[in-house]
Amino acid sequence: MAEISPRKQPRQARARATCEAVKQAAARILVTGGPPALNTNAIAETAGVSVGTLYQYYPSKQAILAELVRDMRAGMLADIERGRAQAKGHDLRTAVRLMVGASLHHHRRDALGAEAMERAEAELPMDAETDALKRRIIALVAELLAGYGIADPELAARDLSAMTRGMAQAAVAAGETDFDALTERIARGAIGYLETGCN
Amino acid sequence: MAEISPRKQPRQARARATCEAVKQAAARILVTGGPPALNTNAIAETAGVSVGTLYQYYPSKQAILAELVRDMRAGMLADIERGRAQAKGHDLRTAVRLMVGASLHHHRRDALGAEAMERAEAELPMDAETDALKRRIIALVAELLAGYGIADPELAARDLSAMTRGMAQAAVAAGETDFDALTERIARGAIGYLETGCN
Amino acid sequence: MAEISPRKQPRQARARATCEAVKQAAARILVTGGPPALNTNAIAETAGVSVGTLYQYYPSKQAILAELVRDMRAGMLADIERGRAQAKGHDLRTAVRLMVGASLHHHRRDALGAEAMERAEAELPMDAETDALKRRIIALVAELLAGYGIADPELAARDLSAMTRGMAQAAVAAGETDFDALTERIARGAIGYLETGCN
């Protein structure tokens, strides 16, 4: 069983920089070469440090990946929270559009990175903290939906998240870059899902 | 560069049986242990043949996986074709329901296997034949949608496929087994996507 | 936790030869370079095989060492059994001399190897089978001693074994090669231990 939590907290500034460099390097490799290209030597070299240094901060290769994914989920939670704050007071359709837009926030910054990360997540053994983040994200969406009288808001939140993820993934794979258009299409599906449900 | 097409066509019955056993074995390992557990020794052992024999029929590990994915896509194409035949003459909403149901046909048979396969596909280098199958599937759906006057039917077909895949994946991961209910929810999203688009 | 039991049984003659070569190589390295020199690459090279081959038969480095030690203990048990058969019917002093001689049998064949092996044993996690062999050896000696009316024969057997081992080790370390003389000296200690105990 590979240890997954970080090994030691970087105390000095140099150490923190190293940590960051390692994560950046891993992320870059993941995007360019996919999971099979992600090996510790490559990470270390890309990060400009030695393997030994890498292992000072992460107890295993998986731990690096786990932290990367955790960061991604934490960012996503923040995006979703901002989205919900914006959505407050608007009608359902607008709220949905804003939430979908928020969900794609990290795609706007780095579409390939976002996709690589989400795919990597599937290969990882469950990490408690990441799992909590994911549940919190779904819960936030569910709360919002409940406020509009949606039935079974938990299930709806999961379905809409999955819908968003699936469509975003395909769009990125197809090379789309117009995220406003994509947001609009996803929102149509989402709204249809929610309103047809009320009939 | 690993060779990906099968090494030789099995002519005799025994050979065909071996081929099948190898694929079945690979599929089973993929489901139970995920990609990291899929190695040639394990496949050979599970299939009840020797590694040498395995390499008589497949030039590389990737070739086995590639054929597995090709089979899955071919099956899906057949499902979609049947779905379209059924859908002929029905209104859009019914047609969509039937097509979504058809898309989930392989999930009904073996949900975990279907998911494992789709995930494995992402890790594989593009295979021309598989790619053609995927395009054919999208084209079939697009044709159907065009018949209902949907704008940009290609894009819509891709979006709906992605939506279906995303929601199915999440549902399977969550342990859902009621595929009728799932079909209904996906169809709601799909119909919303298509009809809202007409406004 | 490293697996310690051998991985697979060699079926073909070639395989058995490989197995043997690996053990021989490990033994030789242990004698010449001690535990720190014993690494899998060195073993494979010395054995004239590749590392991969080595791992076909032994699941870990420890497993090789464990089997080496097991072999040594099994040989020792055989020596002791032969010694006891010889000792039957003789008086205590003669019996002790014969048993000490039997205990040093493997030293006569390969003194350095015997010592290296015994030292290696201490670094190994307990192996059930080896442990059973050791217990059987002590039990045999205890039985013999019991036949001469020795009090607490179990404890005496352990003490005499330890005495023998200690003195043999020091003698080998000092470069002694006259095992008859050594046998005689150990026997004096052993007899003294046993007879003084009767006073």
Added chain:
Amino acid sequence: MAEISPRKQPRQARARATCEAVKQAAARILVTGGPPALNTNAIAETAGVSVGTLYQYYPSKQAILAELVRDMRAGMLADIERGRAQAKGHDLRTAVRLMVGASLHHHRRDALGAEAMERAEAELPMDAETDALKRRIIALVAELLAGYGIADPELAARDLSAMTRGMAQAAVAAGETDFDALTERIARGAIGYLETGCN
């Protein structure tokens, strides 16, 4: 070739304390985890200093171990010297008992530590000073034996030391804690060895 003698003489009290802490830490790790657990990071951490500091006082890991062993041998020499002073004037049997008791003095303080140390010694390259201590110990015993007219007192001294060490080791391994009883048993063997030798 690793340097083995200490790097610099600690002049100040704090320095001496650090040195001591390092040695204590190494000893503790050796007892609890054995040689494989003994690494410089662990030593430093256990000692409550940084690796850098450790290397201020010892030029290598081996040097720490070497000093530990040297200390142990020096302590043993002192024990033996005290034993000989006590033994003066007594008859052989009593003298032997006293000497065996003296040899086990460090076992009484810390049986596991004593054993760990003696085992570690075997893995170390010869250290001149330690070797001199060992020779001095043997010489002291030999002198004593010579005073009782024992033939080849050097050899006898070595044999008795080895016998003592062997039996003590086995007893500690078996979990014995009654060192008076152990002393008595070893003395029986030793006396038997010496007196039978006179016949």
Added chain:
DNA sequence: GATGAATGAGGATTCATTCAT
């Protein structure tokens, strides 16, 4: 003097693939 970040050679192990039988 002390710290702890960084180094990188070294070692255990895996696994896709080949080939003699």
Added chain:
DNA sequence: AATGAATGAATCCTCATTCAT
């Protein structure tokens, strides 16, 4: 055709040691 023994490059990870701060 089938077998399974053999190969060795590739990979993860450790740890003694150095050195900038």
